[in-house]
Amino acid sequence: MNDMAPWQRAASGAGLLGADGSMAATIFAEMSALAARTGAINLGQGFPDEDGPPAVLEAARDAIAEGVNQYPPGRGMPVLREAIAEHQERFYAIRLDPDREVLVTAGATEALAATILALVDAGDEVVTFEPFYDAYGALIALARGIHRTVPLRLPDFQPDLDELRAVVSDRTRVILLNSPHNPTGAVFGVEVLREIVALAERHDAIIVTDEVYEHLLFDGVHTPISTLDGARDRTVTISSGGKTFSTTGWKVGWLTASAPLLEAVLAVKQFLTYVNGAPFQPAIAVGLRLPDSFFADAASALRAKRDLLSSGLTAAGFTVGLPQAGYFVVADAAAAGHPDAARLCRELPSLASVVAVPVTAFVHAEHRDAYRSLVRFAFCKRTEVIEEATRRLAALPSRSTR
Ligand SMILES: *Cc1c(COP(=O)(O)O)cnc(C)c1O
Numbered sequence: 032m033n034d035m036a037p038w039q040r041a042a043s044g045a046g047l048l049g050a051d052g053s054m055a056a057t058i059f060a061e062m063s064a065l066a067a068r069t070g071a072i073n074l075g076q077g078f079p080d081e082d083g084p085p086a087v088l089e090a091a092r093d094a095i096a097e098g099v100n101q102y103p104p105g106r107g108m109p110v111l112r113e114a115i116a117e118h119q120e121r122f123y124a125i126r127l128d129p130d131r132e133v134l135v136t137a138g139a140t141e142a143l144a145a146t147i148l149a150l151v152d153a154g155d156e157v158v159t160f161e162p163f164y165d166a167y168g169a170l171i172a173l174a175r176g177i178h179r180t181v182p183l184r185l186p187d188f189q190p191d192l193d194e195l196r197a198v199v200s201d202r203t204r205v206i207l208l209n210s211p212h213n214p215t216g217a218v219f220g221v222e223v224l225r226e227i228v229a230l231a232e233r234h235d236a237i238i239v240t241d242e243v244y245e246h247l248l249f250d251g252v253h254t255p256i257s258t259l260d261g262a263r264d265r266t267v268t269i270s271s272g273g274k275t276f277s278t279t280g281w282k283v284g285w286l287t288a289s290a291p292l293l294e295a296v297l298a299v300k301q302f303l304t305y306v307n308g309a310p311f312q313p314a315i316a317v318g319l320r321l322p323d324s325f326f327a328d329a330a331s332a333l334r335a336k337r338d339l340l341s342s343g344l345t346a347a348g349f350t351v352g353l354p355q356a357g358y359f360v361v362a363d364a365a366a367a368g369h370p371d372a373a374r375l376c377r378e379l380p381s382l383a384s385v386v387a388v389p390v391t392a393f394v395h396a397e398h399r400d401a402y403r404s405l406v407r408f409a410f411c412k413r414t415e416v417i418e419e420a421t422r423r424l425a426a427l428p429s430r431s432t433r
Contacts, residue, residue, distance in 0.1 A: 057165060058075075058165070058388055058389070058392040059075060059076045059165075059388065059392075062075035062076065062376065062386050062387075062388055063075060063076045063386070065380055065386055066380065066386040069380040069381070069384065069386075070384065071379070071380040071383075071384040071385055071386045072384065072385050072386065072412075072416060072419060072420045072423070073386045073409075074340075074385060074386060074387050074408045074409045074410070074412065074420055075376075075386040075387055075388045075409065076388075076409065077213070077274075077279075077358040077359060077409045077411060078279045078280075078411070079277040079279070079411045079412070080411075080412050080413055080416060081277060081413055082277060083276040083277030083278050083318070084276060084318060084321060084325060086317055086318075086321065087276050087278065087314050087315070087317050087318040087321075088314070090313055090314035090316075090317040091281075091310050091311050091313075091314035094309070094310035094311075094313050094314060095310045099309050099310045099313065100309060100310060101309060102305070102306050102309070103135075103306050103308075103309045103312055104306070105297070105301055105305065105306060106130075106133070106134050106135065106297065107133070107134060107135020107136075107285065107306075107312060108135070108309070108312040108313060108316075109129070110312070110313050110316045111135055111283075111285075111312040111313065111315060111316040111319075112129040112130070112133040112134075112135065112285075113129045113316070114315070114316035114317075114319040114320055115127075115129065115133050115135075115285050115287065115319060116128070116129040116132075116133055116287075117319070117320065118319040118320075119255075119287060122245075122252075122253075123253075123254075123255050123258055124258070125255065125257065125258060125287075127287055128290070131290040131293065132287055132288060132289065132290055132293060133285060133286075133287050133293075134285060134286050134287075134288075134293055134296065134297055134300065135283065135284070135285050135306075135312060136284045136285055136286060136300060136304075136307075137282045137283075137284065137303070137304040137307040137308070138271050138273060138282035138283065138284040139241060139243045139269050139270060139271035139273070139284040140166055140282075140284070141282075141284065141300065141303055141304055141307075142267075142269040142271075142284050142285065142286040142296075142300075143166060143167070143170055143239070143241065143269060144166075144170050144173075144299075144303060145296045145297075145299040145300035145303055146239055146267050146269070146286065146296050147170040147171060147173075147174050147176070147205070147207075147239070148170070148173065148174050148299045149295045149296045149298060149299040150204060150205055150237055150239075150267075150295065150296075151171065151174040151175075151176040151204050151205060152174075152175075152176075152204070153174070153175035153176070154175065154176070154177065155174075155176050155177065155202070155203075155204035155205070156176065156177045156178075156179050156200070156202045156203045156204060157171045157174075157176045157177070157178055157179070157203070157204060157205045157206075157207055158179045158180070158181065158198050158199055158203055158205070158206045158207065158236075159171075159178065159179075159180055159181075159206075159207045159208070159209075160180065160181050160182075160183050160190055160208060160209070160212070161180035161181065161182050161183065161393070161394050161395065161398060162183065162214055162215065162390050162393030162394050162402065163180065163209070163393055163394075164209060164213055164241065164393070165392065165393060167207060168395070176204070176205075177202075178395070179198050179203070180198070180394075180395065180398070181194050181195050181198050182194065182398070182401065183212070183215055183217060184401070185350075185352050185361075185363065185405075186352050187217065187352070188212065188215035188216075188217035188352060188361075189217060189219065189220060189223060190219070190223055192222070192223070192226050195223075195226060195227070195230070196226070196230065199230040199231075199234055199236065200234060201234050201235075203230075203234050203236045204236060204237065205236060205237050205238075205239050206227055206230065206231055206236050206237075206238050206239070207239045207240075207241070208227060208238070208239075208240050208241070208256065209240070209241040209242075210224075210240070210242070210256075211242075211244035211245070211247065211248060211253070211355065211356030211357045212244075212356075212357070213243075213244065213357055213358070213359060214359045214361055214388075214390060214393055214407040215352065215354065215359075215361050216337075216352070216353075216354020216355055216356055216357045216359055216360060216361070217354070217355060217356075218248060218251075218253075218355040218356050221254060221259075224254065224256045224259055225259060227256065228256065228259050228260070228261050228262045229261075231262075231265055232261050232265070236265070237265050237266070237267065237292070238256060238257075238262060238265055238266040238267070239266075239267045239269065240255070240256050240257070240266060240267070240268050240269065241269050241270075242255060242268060242269065242270045243269070243270055243271045243273065243274045243275075243284075244274055244356050244357040244358070245270055245275070246274075246275045246326045246329060246330060247274065247275070247329070247330055247333055247356050247357050247358070248330060248355065248356040249330060249333070249334040249337060249354070249355055249356060250355060253356075255268055256268075257287075263289070264289045264292075265292075266288065267286055267287075267288040267292055267293075267296065268286060268287045268288065269284065269285070269286045270284065270285060270286075271283065271284035271285070272284070272311075272315040272318055272319075274357075274358065275318065275326075275329070276315065276318040277411075278311070278314075278315070278318075281308055281311040281314075281315070282307060282308060282311075283307075283308050283311045283312060283315045333358075333410070333411065335414075336410040336411070336412070336414065336417055337353075337354060337360060337410050339410070339414065339417050339418065339421065340360055340408060340410040340417050340420070340421065341353055341354075341360050342421075343417070343418075343420070343421025343422075343424060343425065344360065344362045344408065344421070344424065346421070346425055347367060347421070347424040347425050347427055348366055348367035348368065348427075348429065349362035349363060349364055349366060349367045349406075350362065350363040350365075350366045351363075358409050358410065358411040359407050359408065359409055359410070360407070360408050360410060361390055361405050361406070361407050361408075362405070362406050362407075362408060363404050363405055363406075364404050364405070364406050365404035367427065367429055368428075368429020369404065369429065370403065370404050371403060371404065372389040372390065372391065372402075372403060372404050372405055372406045373389040373391055373403075375389075375406060376388060376389045376406060379427075382427055382428065383423040383424055383426065383427045384423055385420050385423050385424060387406045387407060387408045388406070388407045389402075389405070389406060389407070390402045390405035390406065390407055391403065391405075393407075408420075
């Protein structure tokens with residue numbers, strides 16, 4: 032401990048380092064490197080392999096050509112804040128003041144970081160659902176918060192309301208939800224959302240909601256939790272252009288909240304990145320104003336890819352929990368003869384030339400057993416890539432036959 036560099040001591044205290052003091056590479060970086068090294072098809076990391084809407088890309092090129100290349104305002108460019116407010120009203124009938132209730136961030140990730148760091152004091156509890164997006168655990172640790180979880184299980188990955196009630200208490204500062212959910216593709220039912228609001232009111236907690244997959248639902252429409260009775264003034268709603276417009280590398284995200292909550296988050300955000308992505312901000316504004324048909328087509332194209340990969344996995348012997356939204360399908364490899372998903376994922380590049388991620392990467396170490404045989408596959412890839420991956424997986428030998 033004492034021969035660690037200052038950054039190592041800090042990261043270690045926050046629980047971000049391995050026992051040997053090395054920075055734990057995220058599983059996604061590790062698996063993407065494995066895919067690059069072996070030439071395997073990368074269904075591990077969730078980024079699209081096709082460009083998004085041409086009008087959005089064109090707008091960014093235009094902005095650079097027009098000289099939109101210096102620091103934008105701290106809250107984000109007015110054109111984007113107005114487009115975000117318009118979008119919330121158009122899709123959800125949420126009315127926002129773009130000057131006081133909208134904040135542009137460096138992706139949803141910075142919105143999450145600034146929100147957690149602003150709201151959570153050392154020792155405060157933060158409740159998330161499990162499996163959870165890996166940044167949640169790291170950010171709660173950086174804030175010295177205590178991370179409590181509510182399990183999501185096959186087949187539908189909806190939380191049990193009694194388990195939820197048992198975890199939320201007066202010690203809970205934040206309830207952090209992610210619906211549509213990564214990695215499971217679950218969309219929380221409205222009764223679940225209502226219970227979260229009721230618990231937040233009862234225990235005076237803040238709701239933080241990560242809605243980056245809001246437009247990628249395969250049936251029905253997204254219900255932001257902030258639209259429920261009692262939620263609006265205690266909710267920070269986070270989203271991003273990355274998933275919706277296939278621009279994950281641009282890192283343009285945002286949050287919406289009541290002015291006092293937003294001020295608290297802004298106080299932290301201004302010292303994280305200050306600002307980012309000047310020419311990308313007007314481009315994402317163009318995206319948010321695209322006609323309804325763009326959003327509907329994006330979801331239905333992705334739905335066809337979900338069906339293709341899910342049926343391929345089923346044919347290969349996996350048990351699949353059919354996702355309702357998002358980029359990913361979770362498959363149980365036990366039925367295909369692979370009870371240890373982490374081991375399968377390490378071997379998959381050589382066995383089938385495909386890369387995937389074990390769901391245990393999204394759970395606390397002490398809860399891994401319940402998720403041991405589950406694998407997450409991304410289907411935000413070109414159709415022919417998914418077809419080729421399913422052909423390869425169909426030839427995957429089961430552990431018992433080798
Ligand atoms: C991709 C993702 C993010 C990160 O979004 P960025 O805009 O790239 O920072 C946050 N939450 C979830 C659930 C995601 O899947």
